[in-house]
Amino acid sequence: MASAISPVSFEDRPVETIVPLADLFRLLGDPTRLRIVLACVDERRAVGAIAQGLGLSPSLVSHHLRLLRAARIVRAERQGKQVFYLAADRHISAMLAGMLEHVAEPVGEFSLDAS
Amino acid sequence: MASAISPVSFEDRPVETIVPLADLFRLLGDPTRLRIVLACVDERRAVGAIAQGLGLSPSLVSHHLRLLRAARIVRAERQGKQVFYLAADRHISAMLAGMLEHVAEPVGEFSLDAS
DNA sequence: ATAACATATGAATACTTGTTCATATGTATG
DNA sequence: CATACATATGAACAAGTATTCATATGTTAT
Numbered sequence: 046m047a048s049a050i051s052p053v054s055f056e057d058r059p060v061e062t063i064v065p066l067a068d069l070f071r072l073l074g075d076p077t078r079l080r081i082v083l084a085c086v087d088e089r090r091a092v093g094a095i096a097q098g099l100g101l102s103p104s105l106v107s108h109h110l111r112l113l114r115a116a117r118i119v120r121a122e123r124q125g126k127q128v129f130y131l132a133a134d135r136h137i138s139a140m141l142a143g144m145l146e147h148v149a150e151p152v153g154e155f156s157l158d159a160s
Numbered sequence: 161m162a163s164a165i166s167p168v169s170f171e172d173r174p175v176e177t178i179v180p181l182a183d184l185f186r187l188l189g190d191p192t193r194l195r196i197v198l199a200c201v202d203e204r205r206a207v208g209a210i211a212q213g214l215g216l217s218p219s220l221v222s223h224h225l226r227l228l229r230a231a232r233i234v235r236a237e238r239q240g241k242q243v244f245y246l247a248a249d250r251h252i253s254a255m256l257a258g259m260l261e262h263v264a265e266p267v268g269e270f271s272l273d274a275s
Numbered sequence: 276a277t278a279a280c281a282t283a284t285g286a287a288t289a290c291t292t293g294t295t296c297a298t299a300t301g302t303a304t305g
Numbered sequence: 306c307a308t309a310c311a312t313a314t315g316a317a318c319a320a321g322t323a324t325t326c327a328t329a330t331g332t333t334a335t
Binding site (some may be wrong): 208219221238 | 310311312313314
Binding site (some may be wrong): 220224 | 292293294295296297301302303
């Protein structure tokens with residue numbers, strides 16, 4: 046079930062699949078924004094709580110959350126005055142968990158000509 | 161085996177794990193660079209072949225490959241005049257494959273207050 | 276309605292970064 | 306050695322973007 050039509054050669058990969066994927070990565074590529082996303086992975090969090098927990102201004106957190114929400118990386122749920130954010134789906138969560146493992150691993154396995 | 165000490169709260173996630181992960185994402189966050197990485201996933205490719213295949217200048221490709229190599233996303237193997245590049249390990253390949261599926265999926269599953 | 280709180284938005288700025296052009300390094304062959 | 310080819314590197318410029326500050330919107334209570 047994972048197939049679809051794979052490109053006949055690497056040159057033919059359509060831009061319509063590349064750009065959205067790059068957008069996703071780019072959004073996760075900022076440390077501050079990544080911390081915000083990770084804060085919403087396990088549990089849903091209010092904007093103010095994230096800001097306070099990470100030592101950031103609410104304004105900055107809100108700006109980042111807007112981008113993350115537009116990319117459907119996080120979802121928003123209003124509850125009274127506060128707005129809670131959470132990771133949009135399991136793909137995101139699972140991918141982030143896997144990547145956290147990846148970077149946590151020792152460098153090794155193969156490091157020959159590391160110049 | 162996948163554990164290690166997980167942070168007691170989301171505030172405590174150490175910057176030393178965030179920054180490398182963000183770096184990884186940031187590098188994959190450029191469409192041109194992502195195309196170059198994807199070109200090296202299945203098969204190893206020479207710089208010139210990548211450049212020609214993607215319609216980019218060899219200089220630009222080389223610049224990007226330098227960053228990717230520094231981040232250990234790709235590996236280099238010299239063979240005569242040419243230098244072949246390939247995805248550094250399976251984590252990268254598997255993650256990319258999974259992400260390609262992810263973006264290929266229809267938007268749906270949940271789209272309520274998409275405003 | 277007014278006040279107090281939570282979040283969002285817009286403009287301005289400082290900083291990062293992708294791309295190009297010119298040039299250098301490295302490698303094989305005449 | 307000289308030439309041709311493949312890749313790498315450095316500087317310069319253009320474009321994008323993260324952050325701050327000020328202000329606006331929305332929500333609950335008095």
